[in-house]
Amino acid sequence: MATDHSRIAARLMISPAVLLLLGWMVVPLSMTIYFSFLSYNLLSPGTEEWIGLVNYEFFLTDPAFFAALGNTLLLVGGVLLITIVGGVGLALLLDQPMWGQGIVRILMIAPFFVMPTVSALVWKNMFMNPVNGLFAHLAKFLGVAPFDFLAHAPLFSVVIIVAWQWLPFSTLILLTAMQSLDQEQLEAAKMDGAKKFRRFFHIVLPHLSRAITVVILIQTIFLLSIFAEILVTTNGGPGYASTNITYLVYAQSLLQFDVGGGSAGGIIAVILANIVAVFLMRMIGKNLEA
Amino acid sequence: MGSIKLENVTKSFGDVAVIPPLNLEINEGEFVVFVGPSGCGKSTLLRLIAGLEDVSSGNIYIDGADATGIRPARRGLAMVFQSYALYPHMSVRNNIAFPLKMAGMAAAEIDRKVMGAAEVLNLTDYLKRRPGQLSGGQRQRVAIGRAIVREPKAFLFDEPLSNLDAALRVNMRLEISELHQKLKTTMVYVTHDQIEAMTMADKIVVLRKGVIEQVGTPLELYRNPANLFVASFIGSPKMNFLKGKEAARHDAHTIGIRPEHLSISRQEGLWKGTVGVAEHLGSDTFLYVTLADGSQVTVRAAGEVELSHGDSVYISAETDRIYRFGPDGLALK
Ligand SMILES: Nc1ncnc2c1ncn2[C@@H]1O[C@H](COP(=O)(O)OP(=O)(O)O)[C@@H](O)[C@H]1O
Numbered sequence: 223m224a225t226d227h228s229r230i231a232a233r234l235m236i237s238p239a240v241l242l243l244l245g246w247m248v249v250p251l252s253m254t255i256y257f258s259f260l261s262y263n264l265l266s267p268g269t270e271e272w273i274g275l276v277n278y279e280f281f282l283t284d285p286a287f288f289a290a291l292g293n294t295l296l297l298v299g300g301v302l303l304i305t306i307v308g309g310v311g312l313a314l315l316l317d318q319p320m321w322g323q324g325i326v327r328i329l330m331i332a333p334f335f336v337m338p339t340v341s342a343l344v345w346k347n348m349f350m351n352p353v354n355g356l357f358a359h360l361a362k363f364l365g366v367a368p369f370d371f372l373a374h375a376p377l378f379s380v381v382i383i384v385a386w387q388w389l390p391f392s393t394l395i396l397l398t399a400m401q402s403l404d405q406e407q408l409e410a411a412k413m414d415g416a417k418k419f420r421r422f423f424h425i426v427l428p429h430l431s432r433a434i435t436v437v438i439l440i441q442t443i444f445l446l447s448i449f450a451e452i453l454v455t456t457n458g459g460p461g462y463a464s465t466n467i468t469y470l471v472y473a474q475s476l477l478q479f480d481v482g483g484g485s486a487g488g489i490i491a492v493i494l495a496n497i498v499a500v501f502l503m504r505m506i507g508k509n510l511e512a
Numbered sequence: 513m514g515s516i517k518l519e520n521v522t523k524s525f526g527d528v529a530v531i532p533p534l535n536l537e538i539n540e541g542e543f544v545v546f547v548g549p550s551g552c553g554k555s556t557l558l559r560l561i562a563g564l565e566d567v568s569s570g571n572i573y574i575d576g577a578d579a580t581g582i583r584p585a586r587r588g589l590a591m592v593f594q595s596y597a598l599y600p601h602m603s604v605r606n607n608i609a610f611p612l613k614m615a616g617m618a619a620a621e622i623d624r625k626v627m628g629a630a631e632v633l634n635l636t637d638y639l640k641r642r643p644g645q646l647s648g649g650q651r652q653r654v655a656i657g658r659a660i661v662r663e664p665k666a667f668l669f670d671e672p673l674s675n676l677d678a679a680l681r682v683n684m685r686l687e688i689s690e691l692h693q694k695l696k697t698t699m700v701y702v703t704h705d706q707i708e709a710m711t712m713a714d715k716i717v718v719l720r721k722g723v724i725e726q727v728g729t730p731l732e733l734y735r736n737p738a739n740l741f742v743a744s745f746i747g748s749p750k751m752n753f754l755k756g757k758e759a760a761r762h763d764a765h766t767i768g769i770r771p772e773h774l775s776i777s778r779q780e781g782l783w784k785g786t787v788g789v790a791e792h793l794g795s796d797t798f799l800y801v802t803l804a805d806g807s808q809v810t811v812r813a814a815g816e817v818e819l820s821h822g823d824s825v826y827i828s829a830e831t832d833r834i835y836r837f838g839p840d841g842l843a844l845k
C-alpha cells in the first residue's frame with residue numbers, strides 16, 4: 223500500500239464487505255436498542271408504547287439478574303481455568319514422542335466437532351443421569367449413593383460439559399505453540415542446571431503466554447454467550463442456579479414474551495461483554511505485543 | 513581442572529552410526545577446535561561431551577572422573593549454542609543470572625558476578641534489554657556471559673560465529689581468543705571453517721564422517737597433513753593436487769602443492785599455463801591458472817601482480833614443499 227493510488231483502490235475494494243458487515247451489525251443493534259425502550263409484549267400485540275428506561279430498571283433490579291451475572295462469570299472463569307490448565311497438561315503429554323501420535327491427536331480434537339446440543343445431551347443422559355448414567359453406575363459399584371449432578375450441582379455440571387467441548391481447542395493451540403519452542407533453549411536451561419519443573423515454569427510457560435492469551439480472548443467471546451448446553455440440560459434451573467445472562471434474556475423475551483425487557487437485557491449483555499473485553503485487554507493484552 | 517577424555521565413545525541414531533569408536537584427550541586449559549565438513553558429527557561429539565546426548569558405548573572422563581552417565585548440569589561444563597539459545601522473555605541481566613539462580617546463589621553474589629561478566633563483555637549498558645533488542649554480536653556476548661558466570665571446568669562452543677557477518681566474525685574470533693588467554697579455561701570449539709580453526713586453536717581435531725583424521729597444532733597440520741583429506745581441508749586457498757606424470761616424477765600417486773608455494777613468472781618456469789581468473793586483493797593476488805595438460809592450479813602471489821585473463825605464464829614450485837600421497841590417500845614420508 224505504498225502509493226495513494228493503491229490505498230484508494232484498496233479502500234474501494236473492501237468497502238462492499240465493510241458496508242455489508244456494518245449493516246449486519248447496525249440494523250439488529252439499533253432495533254434492539256429501540257425495542258428496549260418500548261413496552262412490547264407478544265401476548266398483547268398492538269399496545270407497544272415508549273416507556274423510556276423502565277425496562278432497564280426492571281431488568282437490573284431483578285434478583286435473577288445478579289444471579290445470572292454471577293453465573294456468567296463463574297461459567298466463563300471455570301471453563302477458562304479447566305481448559306487452560308488441562309490444555310497445557312494435555313499439550314505437554316501430546317508433545318512427548320509416542321506410538322500412534324497422529325491418531326491420538328485426531329481423537330483429541332474430536333469433541334470440538336460434536337454439536338453443543340448433542341454433547342450436552344450425551345453428558346446429561348449417559349454420564350450424569352442419576353439412575354442410568356455412567357457416573358451413577360460407578361457410584362453404585364463403589365457403594366456410594368449416586369449424585370444427581372444436574373439437580374445438585376447444575377452450574378458445575380454445565381462448566382464440566384462446556385470445558386469438555388473447549389478443551390481440544392486450547393490443547394491444539396497450546397500444542398502448536400509448544401512445538402514452536404526452540405529445543406536449544408530447553409537444552410541451554412538443562413545445562414544451566416534447571417530441572418524439569420523449573421524448565422517448565424521458566425522457559426515453557428513464558429513461551430506459551432501468548433498462545434494462552436489468544437485462547438483466553440477467543441474462548442471468552444464464545445463462553446459469554448453459552449446457551450444450548452444450558453437449554454438442553456438444566457433449563458437454567460433449579461431456580462436460577464444455572465441461568466446465565468444469555469439464558470435470562472432468552473427467558474425474558476421468549477418464555478415471558480417480554481420483547482422490551484429481553485432487548486434491554488441484550489443491550490446490558492453487550493455492555494457487560496465490552497467491560498469484560500476491556501478488563502481482559504488491560505490484564506493480558508500486553509502479551510500480544512511483539 | 514578441565515581435562516576431558518573420550519574413551520572408545522560411539523554414538524548411533526537408530527541404526528545409523530554417526531560416531532564410530534573414538535578416542536580423544538583434551539588437556540587442561542587447551543583451546544581445542546573440532547573442524548570438519550557439515551554433517552561429519554562435530555555437534556554430536558560436542559553434545560556427547562555436554563551430556564545432551566547419551567553415548568551408545570564408551571566412557572567420558574572429566575577431570576579424571578567418569579562422567580558418562582552424569583546429567584549435563586552436574587558435569588560443570590558450559591555451552592554456547594549456534595542459535596545462542598537465549599531466553600527471549602528475560603532481560604540480559606536475567607539471562608546471565610539464570611544459571612546462578614538455578615544453583616541457588618545469594619542475590620548479592622549473583623549481582624556481583626553478573627556485573628563482572630557484563631563488564632568483561634561490554635554489556636553493562638544493555639543489561640535491561642531483552643535479547644530481541646540486541647544485535648547478533650551482542651547476543652553472542654550474552655550467551656558467552658551466561659557461560660562464564662558459572663565458572664565452568666570447560667566451555668563448549670558449537671559454531672558460535674556462523675550467524676555473524678564477516679567483519680564481526682573476525683572481531684568475535686579475537687574476543688574469544690582473548691577470553692581464553694584471560695580465563696585459561698579449557699575450551700572446545702566446533703566449526704566447519706578452517707580459518708577459525710587455524711587462527712584460534714592450540715590443537716585442531718579434523719573430523720570426517722565421525723572419524724578423527726588427524727590431531728595436531730595448526731602448523732603441524734599445515735606442514736604435515738596425514739592424508740589428502742586433511743591436506744585439502746587445512747589451508748586457504750585449497751592445496752593444488754596433481755596426478756599422473758607429474759606425480760610419478762615424485763614417486764607418488766598424487767602430489768599436493770599449496771598455492772603459496774608456487775611462484776609465477778612471465779619468462780620462465782617449470783610448467784607453462786594460461787591465467788584464467790585473477791583475484792586482486794591488494795595484499796595478495798590469487799591466480800587460477802590452466803596448465804598445458806589441462807589441470808587447474810591456484811597460485812598465490814604476494815602483493816599487486818599485473819596479470820590478467822588470458823596471459824601466458826610459467827609456474828614453478830618450491831621443491832621441498834611438495835606433499836606426496838600414495839594411492840590410499842595417505843601421506844608418503
Ligand atoms: N537427533 C538425531 N537423529 C538422527 N540423526 C542425527 C541426529 N542428530 C544428528 N544426526 C545425524 O548425525 C550426523 C552428524 O550430525 P552433526 O553432529 O549435527 O554434524 P555437524 O555438526 O558436524 O554438521 C548427520 O548425518 C545428522 O544427520
Ligand SMILES: [Mg+2]
Nearest residue numbers: 554555556671
Ligand atoms: Mg553442527
